[in-house]
Amino acid sequence: MPAGYFVTGTDTGVGKTITSCALLHAFAMTGKSAVGMKPIAAGCEQGKWVDVERLAEASNISAARALINPYALLPPIAPHIAARQAGIVVDLAVIQQAFDALQERAEIIIVEGVGGFLVPLDERHDTSDLARALALPVVLVVGLRLGCLNHALLTARAIHASGLSLAGWVANQIDPHMESQAENIRALQKRLDCPLLGVLPYRERIAAKEFAGLLDITQLSQLRKR
Structure with missing residues (x-):
């Protein structure tokens, strides 16, 4: 049975x-076989949606x-605003159909959300509804x-309130000058009821393949078996 994970963040x-x-x-x-999916991308740079390009490059199978x-929006703003400006209505059924089609092609689908977990997608739905x-x-x-x-x-x-399972978390060192990083990580390890999959160090140039070795995905496999 194909499996997947929804990747969300504490912020954009x-x-x-x-x-x-x-x-x-x-x-x-x-x-x-693994494929990345970015259901909604907001922000086009020189005719490209960079997040989508990176996910496609990191996938080991190709897909349309x-x-x-499914939804590529031009301005780098909240998706519900960008969609309204473009006269588009984000339809979760369209995203579901695309996801189902990807399931026929890959064993693992990594779905990247947009913004944080509760970012609005339209007047009624937010990212939690998508997940x-x-x-x-x-x-x-x-x-x-x-x-x-x-x-x-x-x-x-918010994730638990949505009825979804929190499979794991990743600590990403985005601020090289943050004080007491280790203490902050330990505090979250005590309070989040899921495994820490890995700590990604700060890098000027980021190599996703290099970072792959820093993630313990066996803990995700154990989750699927439960």
């Missing part, structure tokens, strides 16, 4: 894409761009910076 810009790509490489290293990224529609366990990316403890714990509470 905390490393969801690099974590998603590292997960794809990590599963590929175990011999799994319409399946990997719930796909019924995927969630991997939480915590951007290590001042305020991350509160953001991480609030996000974890």
Whole structure:
């Protein structure tokens, strides 16, 4: 049975894409066919949606761009605003159909969310509704910076309130000058009821394949067996 994970973050810009790509490489290293999906991308740079490009490059199978990224929005703003400006209505059923099609092609699907876990997608739905529609366990990316403890714990509470399982979390060192990083990580390990999959160090140039070796995805496999 194909499996997948929904990658969300404590905020925008905390490393969801690099974590998603590292997960794809990590599963590929175990011999799994793995494909990344970015249901909604907001922000086009020189005619490209960079997150989508990176996910496609990290996947070890190819798939139609319409399946990997059903909704590509131009401005780098909240998706419900970008969609309204473009006269588009984000339809969760369209995303579900694309996900189902990807399931026929890959054993592992890594779905990267947009923004944080409760970012609005339209007037009625937010990212949590998308994750719930796909019924995927969630991997939480915590951007290590001042305020991350509160953001991480609030996000974890929102994930549980949505009825979804929090499969694991990744600590991403986005602020090289953050004080007491180790203490912050230990505080979250005590308070989040899921395993720490790995700590991603700060890098000027990020190599997702290199980071794959820093993630312990065996803990995710154990979750699937329970």
